[in-house]
Amino acid sequence: MVSPAVSRLESLYADVLRRNPGEDEFHQAVREVLDSIVPVVERRPEFVEACVVSRVCEPERQIIFRVPWTDDAGRVHINRGFRVEFNSALGPFKGGLRFHPSVYLGTIKFLGFEQIFKNSLTGMPIGGGKGGSDFDPKGRSDAEVMRFCQSFMTELYRHLGEYTDVPAGDIGVGGREIGYLFGQYKRITNRYESGVLTGKGLSWGGSQVRPEATGYGAAFFAQRMLETRGESLDGRRVVVSGSGNVATYAIEKVHQLGGRVVACSDSEGYVVDEAGIDLDLLKQIKEVRRGRVREYAEARGVPFVPGGSVWDVPCDVAMPSATQNELHAGDAATLVANGCRAVVEGANMPTTPEATKALQDCGVLFAPGKAANAGGVATSALEMQQNASRDSWTFEYTEQRLAEIMNQIHDRCAQTAQEYGAPGNYVVGANIAGFVKVADAMLALGLI
Numbered sequence: 338m339v340s341p342a343v344s345r346l347e348s349l350y351a352d353v354l355r356r357n358p359g360e361d362e363f364h365q366a367v368r369e370v371l372d373s374i375v376p377v378v379e380r381r382p383e384f385v386e387a388c389v390v391s392r393v394c395e396p397e398r399q400i401i402f403r404v405p406w407t408d409d410a411g412r413v414h415i416n417r418g419f420r421v422e423f424n425s426a427l428g429p430f431k432g433g434l435r436f437h438p439s440v441y442l443g444t445i446k447f448l449g450f451e452q453i454f455k456n457s458l459t460g461m462p463i464g465g466g467k468g469g470s471d472f473d474p475k476g477r478s479d480a481e482v483m484r485f486c487q488s489f490m491t492e493l494y495r496h497l498g499e500y501t502d503v504p505a506g507d508i509g510v511g512g513r514e515i516g517y518l519f520g521q522y523k524r525i526t527n528r529y530e531s532g533v534l535t536g537k538g539l540s541w542g543g544s545q546v547r548p549e550a551t552g553y554g555a556a557f558f559a560q561r562m563l564e565t566r567g568e569s570l571d572g573r574r575v576v577v578s579g580s581g582n583v584a585t586y587a588i589e590k591v592h593q594l595g596g597r598v599v600a601c602s603d604s605e606g607y608v609v610d611e612a613g614i615d616l617d618l619l620k621q622i623k624e625v626r627r628g629r630v631r632e633y634a635e636a637r638g639v640p641f642v643p644g645g646s647v648w649d650v651p652c653d654v655a656m657p658s659a660t661q662n663e664l665h666a667g668d669a670a671t672l673v674a675n676g677c678r679a680v681v682e683g684a685n686m687p688t689t690p691e692a693t694k695a696l697q698d699c700g701v702l703f704a705p706g707k708a709a710n711a712g713g714v715a716t717s718a719l720e721m722q723q724n725a726s727r728d729s730w731t732f733e734y735t736e737q738r739l740a741e742i743m744n745q746i747h748d749r750c751a752q753t754a755q756e757y758g759a760p761g762n763y764v765v766g767a768n769i770a771g772f773v774k775v776a777d778a779m780l781a782l783g784l785i
């Protein structure tokens with residue numbers, strides 16, 4: 338017998354499919370949340386009756402715009418820009434910008450939807466949104482990236498504001514891009530409005546620990562989760578996928594906590610370094626030279642495996658930190674067979690639903706991205722706090738705040754899962770805890 342709550346959610350999901358055709362990642366993200374919140378709507382039918390669930394699946398505003406720019410040879414290029422302002426019940430829209438050729442509306446909608454619940458979990462006053470472009474920064478000069486960012490902001494600025502919508506970085510958008518975007522916003526508006534973007538440089542309104550925060554936060558989460566089983570990262574073998582911002586600082590914190598990261602990757606393949614990834618070298622190659630992990634392997638004289646799956650490398654803890662749907666059911670089976678104890682998502686939705694289920698069924702601790710990688714946006718909110726009070730905090734103080742926030746997120750997910758009859762299920766705990774706070778606020782604010 339299907340309960341009335343379940344059938345209401347099913348018809349709502351059918352609506353989401355019908356109204357958002359072809360947006361597979363968005364469907365996947367919605368499906369997971371709806372599956373998790375069944376016991377909530379059974380207890381609190383007003384969430385369905387007042388259409389809170391259907392409203393939370395519909396962005397408040399979606400902006401799509403043309404981004405024309407010229408390359409260094411004077412050729413004109415046209416890209417598409419997006420900003421999906423998903424939910425502002427808890428605060429201004431907040432979420433990063435992704436520049437990657439694969440970006441389309443469905444990518445930004447899945448990321449924006451996830452961001453609502455992630456931001457809610459941080460306990461900070463921030464709503465959810467996401468943006469980006471199908472622009473490919475790979476191989477582009479600084480001048481080309483600057484012209485693209487200026488053109489992008491020339492349209493987007495009218496939708497932003499420290500009380501309205503506050504973007505930051507994501508894949509393909511780091512300190513360099515935030516600088517160009519902030520410069521153009523400042524120029525057009527004639528305002529030094531620091532709180533309009535986060536991830537800024539330290540000398541112009543940025544926060545200590547923001548670059549490190551997503552990766553550090555994921556490692557803190559992993560540590561806290563392992564502690565529930567009387568374990569820790571100390572002495573553990575860890576594999577991190579990706580080699581961008583999240584991966585780099587996840588590796589750094591895992592090493593500081595006594596673990597050893599033996600492999601990382603990029604879209605060309607993966608590198609195995611049994612002595613532990615040499616982070617100075619990796620940063621030099623990725624952040625300074627904007628190079629590939631193959632160059633790391635060449636410099637260190639360690640194996641580089643082109644193509645293939647980094648999850649073939651045996652580990653105790655896996656931290657998928659590259660991109661969505663990068664860890665499949667077959668990878669999950671390999672991880673389990675190799676004795677993996679925990680999977681901690683540094684990226685957004687990197688594990689497929691089938692892989693997630695396989696890991697959970699085998700008793701592997703599984704930390705979903707919207708909880709485990711929330712340290713980045715949480716520290717963005719700390720940056721906004723510092724901007725609002727025209728203050729700047731020390732590295733130590735900011736990192737301590739981040740660690741406290743991650744522990745609180747962990748504990749809230751664990752308690753919520755327990756309370757709703759799914760002990761140890763962090764997916765259910767994160768989705769319910771994130772959802773209930775937003776849903777309560779939406780009810781209080783009336784039908785808007």
Ligand code: GLU
Pocket residue numbers: 431432433434503504505506507508535685710711713714715717
């Ligand atoms: N893009 C990051 C995320 O996925 C950070 C967003 C932010 O700092 O606003 O959460």
